Amino acid sequence: MDSMIPTRPPLDLPRRIRCTDPEQGSLECGHQLWHLKAARSWATHVARTTPACADPLLVSLSELHTNALKHTASGLPGGRVRIEIERRRRLFLLRVTDDGPRPGAEATVPEVRPMLGLCGAEELLVEGGYGLALLDAMALYWDFTREPDGGLMVRAAFDRSGRTRMAA
Template identity: 50%
Template sequence: MQPTAPPPALPRRLCGTPTTSGILIGPHPSHVKAARQWAAHATRSRPGLTDPLTLTVSELTANALRHTASGLPGGTVRIEIHRTRRHLELHVTDNGPTPGTAPTLPAVPDPEPLRVGGNGLRLVEAVCAYWDWTQAPCGAITVRAVFGC
């Protein structure tokens, strides 16, 4: 039996195009920082979007690690930026629900001024033009945030 090669080290950049770039991060919390740094670099041509986009990357990746199988050993989060002349689209995809649990679907919580935590999607909603999500048959959820230029 031949030994299998170890998986590539994470975080790692994904092959991109002139209009698309991506990064794959693992479950370690320090990978969220690497994702923020990558996003800041990826938006260097549109400096006005750097802060909103890095905030959104931080919140969505932290949510994926906290609420899905992406936060388990061996888990990953795929982050992609799609550029057009008129907008940027951020896509953050998790590994689906933690085994044995129902999926946690993205939703902005009801307004509650003294609520501790749970405000990440409220921040995302405040800084982007639009956001939504889709769920794949395997349970993985992709959250999309659109930023106007």
């Protein structure tokens, strides 16, 4: 008899979420890796700027999205990642929200870990752990907050001209 219980069909992901403000865009992605490419393509469209100006935003979005899939329940079947971009006069504001810790795992917080003994470009090229270092170098500002449902939202601000904090 359990087979008689109707189930809701899964949402087609990735899917755009309608925003009332034309300066905002929102996308919900699933756990599949190909959604990373779809999110970058969507963000390019939402940014409405040249590739050079959008590059810091797109690189950071890719790193945060990848981290969500790799380190949280968002990377499990049925997992979700929500991405929001807001265009302001001189800034792009990016928010990436994951599903929180994987079952049985403790909640973690994002941190940039310097690699001991390395400096400059070598530090950024070390395998693993450079996603947040890239975000830290490209964003004018970033922080995070824990959502009431356990998810983690990372927020970042980018200069719309493409100028990064490292270039400032």
